[in-house]
Amino acid sequence: MITIRGVRKAYGSVEVLHGIDLDVARGENVCIIGPSGSGKSTLLRTLNHLEDISAGTIRVDGHLIGYEERAGRLHELRESAACQQRLQVGMVFQHFNLFPHMTALENVAFAPIKVKKEKPAQARAYATELLGRVGLAGKESSYPSKLSGGQQQRVAIARAMAMRPDVMLFDEPTSALDPELVGEVLAVMQDLARTGGITMVVVTHEIGFAREVADRVVFMDQGVIVEMGPPGQVLDDPQHDRTRSFLSAVLR
Amino acid sequence: MSKPAVAGRIVAAPPAASGPPLKVVPVRHWGRAIGAGIVLVTLAGAIKGVATNDNLEWGVVGDYLFDANVLRGLRLTLAMTGIGMVAGLVLAIVVGVMRTSASRIVSGAAAVWVFVFRGIPLVVLLIFVGNLGLFFDDLTLAIPLTGVELWSAPVSEVVTPFWASVTALALAGSGYMAEVVRAGLLSVGRGQHEAAMALGLPQVGTLRFIVLPQALRVIIPPLGNELIGMLKASAIVSVIAGGDLMTAVLGISGVTFRTIEMLIVGTLWYLAVIAVLSVGQYFLERKAAEK
Numbered sequence: 001m002i003t004i005r006g007v008r009k010a011y012g013s014v015e016v017l018h019g020i021d022l023d024v025a026r027g028e029n030v031c032i033i034g035p036s037g038s039g040k041s042t043l044l045r046t047l048n049h050l051e052d053i054s055a056g057t058i059r060v061d062g063h064l065i066g067y068e069e070r071a072g073r074l075h076e077l078r079e080s081a082a083c084q085q086r087l088q089v090g091m092v093f094q095h096f097n098l099f100p101h102m103t104a105l106e107n108v109a110f111a112p113i114k115v116k117k118e119k120p121a122q123a124r125a126y127a128t129e130l131l132g133r134v135g136l137a138g139k140e141s142s143y144p145s146k147l148s149g150g151q152q153q154r155v156a157i158a159r160a161m162a163m164r165p166d167v168m169l170f171d172e173p174t175s176a177l178d179p180e181l182v183g184e185v186l187a188v189m190q191d192l193a194r195t196g197g198i199t200m201v202v203v204t205h206e207i208g209f210a211r212e213v214a215d216r217v218v219f220m221d222q223g224v225i226v227e228m229g230p231p232g233q234v235l236d237d238p239q240h241d242r243t244r245s246f247l248s249a250v251l252r
Numbered sequence: 253m254s255k256p257a258v259a260g261r262i263v264a265a266p267p268a269a270s271g272p273p274l275k276v277v278p279v280r281h282w283g284r285a286i287g288a289g290i291v292l293v294t295l296a297g298a299i300k301g302v303a304t305n306d307n308l309e310w311g312v313v314g315d316y317l318f319d320a321n322v323l324r325g326l327r328l329t330l331a332m333t334g335i336g337m338v339a340g341l342v343l344a345i346v347v348g349v350m351r352t353s354a355s356r357i358v359s360g361a362a363a364v365w366v367f368v369f370r371g372i373p374l375v376v377l378l379i380f381v382g383n384l385g386l387f388f389d390d391l392t393l394a395i396p397l398t399g400v401e402l403w404s405a406p407v408s409e410v411v412t413p414f415w416a417s418v419t420a421l422a423l424a425g426s427g428y429m430a431e432v433v434r435a436g437l438l439s440v441g442r443g444q445h446e447a448a449m450a451l452g453l454p455q456v457g458t459l460r461f462i463v464l465p466q467a468l469r470v471i472i473p474p475l476g477n478e479l480i481g482m483l484k485a486s487a488i489v490s491v492i493a494g495g496d497l498m499t500a501v502l503g504i505s506g507v508t509f510r511t512i513e514m515l516i517v518g519t520l521w522y523l524a525v526i527a528v529l530s531v532g533q534y535f536l537e538r539k540a541a542e543k
């Protein structure tokens with residue numbers, strides 16, 4: 001589903017991704033862990049071209065992301081084409097980023113109506129269904145400011161799902177939440193992973209979640225993938241010192 | 253009574269009440285009382301001085317308050333402020349958006365616009381626009397570098413005192429308001445842009461549906477002040493005989509020589525309109541504070 005080859009990313013003269021190779025199969029759930037500043041968010045954001053790259057290629061479902069190949073060169077896509085590609089990739093942010101001037105239902109139905117040109121009635125019906133699925137039936141007309149962090153993040157998940165993406169990206173979806181609200185968001189994500197069909201890439205510090213839900217865990221440090229494999233292997237029997245010291249730090 | 257199940261803080265029981273409840277005496281603010289007294293006495297003196305002044309003929313004020321010329325001037329003042337405000341705001345949104353552009357040339361041009369029109373005194377701007385006919389014969393709308401003319405007319409026909417006034421007010425207003433708009437746009441965080449982008453929304457749609465509606469909540473309250481400011485500033489168009497309220501009252505005073513009385517007529521109207529606008533602004537701000 002996702003094929004990442006030799007991806008490098010530099011901000012100015014500072015390179016923060018030093019050649020990333022990663023494959024994610026259709027329907028697979030990959031959790032990315034690693035210390036702060038290791039490039040996890042940057043990698044995730046290159047997957048829907050929120051961030052351009054300095055070298056390498058990213059393919060989602062066979063399509064080159066953010067670029068097109070012409071005469072042996074990669075040309076960055078125009079805005080309209082990049083927007084088109086983003087439709088198949090949903091993203092959930094650490095700070096939810098809900099639209100504060102819209103109700104929960106409007107947040108979820110907005111992009112299907114305005115971007116995918118779905119019929120409003122149909123889009124709202126699906127939005128209502130999705131809000132029900134994330135446990136927010138009855139909150140359709142609440143504004144984000146009236147919702148708890150956990151509820152806001154669940155609306156954000158429904159908002160991304162409303163575009164019926166093939167791939168969902170989560171960037172530390174529970175890091176901004178009070179501890180008692182983390183569980184409800186993880187439960188929704190677990191449900192998404194279980195019902196299958198959707199490919200998920202999750203940057204998280206929730207080792208328990210990774211252990212239980214991930215098909216594969218990727219450990220990143222200083223812009224490279226240090227090791228990856230099934231959760232049992234990476235989390236319980238890490239091969240690298242850096243992984244071991246990171247895990248012992250987060251598991252305390 | 254059972255003991256509370258959860259261990260909590262130990263709260264000392266209040267001392268048993270004894271005797272009748274004590275009377276509560278709030279602290280006296282003597283300073284405020286004295287200040288209020290001074291204000292009232294001064295105000296009464298001022299009102300008496302103005303109301304009973306033999307040299308001020310209040311009858312003249314009453315005679316001309318609803319004079320046809322004064323009312324026509326008032327209508328023109330309202331019209332030029334209204335049109336100037338809307339045109340200024342549209343310009344300000346364009347310039348404010350340009351100001352946030354990633355292109356140095358685009359944002360630089362917008363910065364120059366703000367610098368120029370915020371910097372030039374309104375009187376000067378007004379006299380420039382009002383006398384455009386001295387420098388240019390025709391006003392032409394054309395496609396640059398192609399020589400294709402879409403529309404053309406003699407300056408003297410287009411730039412009437414009224415439209416010169418509207419143009420000057422709009423240009424001056426756009427300089428101030430562009431900064432207000434820019435502050436509003438910047439108040440919408442990066443996360444909102446990213447969320448919209450991730451949903452596949454193009455930049456134009458992001459501006460229209462996500463950024464501007466949120467920015468308006470920051471922009472609208474200061475715009476109320478801007479509108480009131482523009483209404484007052486519009487009095488200056490009397491220097492090019494803009495036909496506004498001020499032009500009207502000065503015109504009448506030139507005939508009757510009751511200058512102060514006529515200025516009071518004008519003042520009463522300006523204050524009346526501003527009172528209405530202030531009430532409107534109060535409700536707008538309350539609405540903007542919701543959610």
Ligand SMILES: Nc1ncnc2c1ncn2[C@@H]1O[C@H](COP(=O)(O)OP(=O)(O)O)[C@@H](O)[C@H]1O
Binds near residue numbers: 016034036037039
């Ligand atoms: N917009 C940016 N400009 C410059 N440097 C950045 C920018 N965004 C991230 N970085 C740097 O890139 C590195 C990786 O950041 P990030 O991907 O956010 O790490 P993580 O998500 O793993 O904490 C960090 O050193 C960070 O300082």
Ligand SMILES: [Mg+2]
Binds near residue numbers: 041042172
């Ligand atoms: Mg991050």
